[in-house]
Amino acid sequence: MNIHADSPRTDETALPVVHLRRPRWGDPATPGELPAAAAALVGADGTERRGVAPDDVVLAEPQLPVDARSALVEALGEHHVIDDHRSRIDHTRGYSTPDILALRSGDGTDAPDVVVTPGSHDDVLRVLEICAEHRVAVVPFTGGTSVVGGLAPDRTGFAGVVTVDLARLDELVDIDEISRTATLQAGLRGVRAEELLRAKGYTLGHFPQSYAGAGIGGYAATRSAGQSSAGYGRFDDMVEGMVLATPRGTIALGAAPKSAAGPDLRHLVLGSEGVLGIITEVTVRVHPVPDHRVFEGWHFDDFDAGAAALRALAQDGPMPTVLRLSDEMETAINLADPDGAGGTDAAGPTGGCLAVIGVEGAHDEVEARHAAVTAVLERAGGVSMGEGPGESWRTGRFRAPYLRDPLLDAGVLVETLETVTYWSRLADLKVLVTAALTDTLTAAGTAPLVMCHISHVYPAGASLYFTVVCPQTDDPIAQWAAAKTAANDAIRAAGASITHHHAVGRDHRATYHAEIGDLALDALRAVKVALDPAGVCNPGILI
Numbered sequence: 122m123n124i125h126a127d128s129p130r131t132d133e134t135a136l137p138v139v140h141l142r143r144p145r146w147g148d149p150a151t152p153g154e155l156p157a158a159a160a161a162l163v164g165a166d167g168t169e170r171r172g173v174a175p176d177d178v179v180l181a182e183p184q185l186p187v188d189a190r191s192a193l194v195e196a197l198g199e200h201h202v203i204d205d206h207r208s209r210i211d212h213t214r215g216y217s218t219p220d221i222l223a224l225r226s227g228d229g230t231d232a233p234d235v236v237v238t239p240g241s242h243d244d245v246l247r248v249l250e251i252c253a254e255h256r257v258a259v260v261p262f263t264g265g266t267s268v269v270g271g272l273a274p275d276r277t278g279f280a281g282v283v284t285v286d287l288a289r290l291d292e293l294v295d296i297d298e299i300s301r302t303a304t305l306q307a308g309l310r311g312v313r314a315e316e317l318l319r320a321k322g323y324t325l326g327h328f329p330q331s332y333a334g335a336g337i338g339g340y341a342a343t344r345s346a347g348q349s350s351a352g353y354g355r356f357d358d359m360v361e362g363m364v365l366a367t368p369r370g371t372i373a374l375g376a377a378p379k380s381a382a383g384p385d386l387r388h389l390v391l392g393s394e395g396v397l398g399i400i401t402e403v404t405v406r407v408h409p410v411p412d413h414r415v416f417e418g419w420h421f422d423d424f425d426a427g428a429a430a431l432r433a434l435a436q437d438g439p440m441p442t443v444l445r446l447s448d449e450m451e452t453a454i455n456l457a458d459p460d461g462a463g464g465t466d467a468a469g470p471t472g473g474c475l476a477v478i479g480v481e482g483a484h485d486e487v488e489a490r491h492a493a494v495t496a497v498l499e500r501a502g503g504v505s506m507g508e509g510p511g512e513s514w515r516t517g518r519f520r521a522p523y524l525r526d527p528l529l530d531a532g533v534l535v536e537t538l539e540t541v542t543y544w545s546r547l548a549d550l551k552v553l554v555t556a557a558l559t560d561t562l563t564a565a566g567t568a569p570l571v572m573c574h575i576s577h578v579y580p581a582g583a584s585l586y587f588t589v590v591c592p593q594t595d596d597p598i599a600q601w602a603a604a605k606t607a608a609n610d611a612i613r614a615a616g617a618s619i620t621h622h623h624a625v626g627r628d629h630r631a632t633y634h635a636e637i638g639d640l641a642l643d644a645l646r647a648v649k650v651a652l653d654p655a656g657v658c659n660p661g662i663l664i
């Protein structure tokens with residue numbers, strides 16, 4: 122298949138960069154509609170529950186001290202110190218379902234006092250200096266798609282909250298074609314970064330489902346994982362270097378690809394979620410644009426059989442570029458609703474589980490790798506369903522987030538969570554988390570559909586990604602909080618990690634602390650004190 126034959130809606134190179142306007146997801150030109158099949162499946166009652174319009178959410182007057190505001194205006198210019206209603210709303214929290222529900226309920230309490238848009242690394246340094254001096258909390262903001270409360274700091278004890286939107290740091294700084302690396306400014310959205318790289322014949326290969334909104338600084342700060350992680354790695358695997366602005370000055374990391382010069386401090390900054398400072402530049406590995414790709418669906422009798430097949434590929438190779446497996450429930454829902462959560466083709470065997478593989482690269486290499494992957498999957502009991510389901514997944518893969526708003530409008534609660542563990546514990550983890558979610562929501566009188574898939578695999582283990590759908594109660598925020606707490610407890614009890622790629626934010630903080638222990642937490646806090654002595658960078662997030 123020639124990849125240039127794709128329609129604009131489906132090709133990741135042709136998606137528009139979307140400036141997200143809370144609370145709804147994505148490009149207003151292509152709003153989500155609830156397909157009838159999905160409405161019937163989830164039992165939507167047809168009652169509209171759109172909530173308070175963003176313009177009607179009441180915000181507190183901006184609290185910023187006058188001196189701090191004047192200093193920011195002097196540093197950046199009046200134009201880049203913004204406190205109009207809509208800008209504050211559009212920087213309030215992130216895009217988890219509780220975030221959306223809170224805004225729909227009219228709760229604007231986490232709105233920043235001011236949004237600033239620095240135009241350079243030095244501007245960012247100056248903003249941090251001013252905020253430290255006036256004890257104003259600072260929230261770094263790239264795409265604003267956090268789903269773990271990473272954009273809602275604890276403002277207790279601070280004189281105000283400033284969100285630093287990196288939108289103006291949007292350049293491709295350099296490509297080193299010999300080393301195959303590119304240096305990108307942190308405010309570049311994923312789509313725009315890909316456009317700039319493709320114009321030079323390269324791809325980053327990072328396509329999270331939030332691709333239309335999220336960006337380079339956010340990817341690095343959260344250790345994001347894209348849908349092609351089997352082939353290109355997780356975002357932190359791609360990073361060669363970073364520049365971090367802190368209240369005490371600049372740290373530049375990545376003098377060489379691998380070094381024995383002490384601990385690799387890049388891994389202190391990757392996943393730091395804005396608590397150590399603001400990443401302004403990231404150097405990543407890039408790859409020649411693939412000229413050929415094959416996407417294909419595979420049927421497995423059950424989830425365990427499919428998981429064993431994925432493990433065989435992850436441990437003994439070869440690795441496709443995309444590798445994912447839906448469990449029985451997710452497979453059944455997707456087959457019933459091809460435009461829905463993941464999108465597959467209704468053709469092929471019913472029951473069992475659907476795996477999707479994608480192989481991309483240079484033509485001959487793709488043909489050879491595809492043949493080798495096919496042999497492994499067949500040995501593991503898989504049956505090819507052909508390119509239809511694979512292509513259907515590929516072309517629908519960025520649409521699922523658009524479904525959440527119409528589902529919420531229709532009184533349906535829908536939310537996702539993810540975790541990661543070793544292969545030997547994966548089956549138990551799935552059972553425990555599914556039971557925790559099912560039992561909690563059933564006890565609330567809202568029995569859920571719980572779906573699960575694997576989409577990121579490693580030789581030693583894999584992540585599990587759960588999607589939960591059920592009717593809303595009168596207090597859906599509390600309803601989900603109870604289910605999420607039960608799931609977090611199950612993840613801890615199973616010895617898994619609280620997150621594979623969504624990060625910690627505020628929502629996972631307590632579980633994360635239990636996961637790493639007091640001494641490790643003290644060490645992290647000591648680093649924060651060294652770089653951010655006033656503690657203004659994203660207080661209450663991560664540590």
Ligand SMILES: Cc1cc2nc3c(=O)[nH]c(=O)nc-3n(C[C@H](O)[C@H](O)[C@H](O)COP(=O)(O)OP(=O)(O)OC[C@H]3O[C@@H](n4cnc5c(N)ncnc54)[C@H](O)[C@@H]3O)c2cc1C
Nearest residue numbers: 263264265266267271329330331336338339345346395400
């Ligand atoms: C519909 C949907 C689908 C998603 N799918 C995926 C997926 O497939 N894979 C995945 O990994 N994640 C996914 N996410 C989660 C989210 O998109 C990722 O965490 C993403 O990496 C966040 O990027 P962002 O640019 O939006 O960051 P933001 O939301 O702006 O920030 C995320 C966190 O990092 C901090 N931060 C932001 N920029 C910087 C910076 N320059 N320096 C320091 N700190 C910074 C913020 O303060 C915040 O704590 C999804 C989210 C949604 C809503």
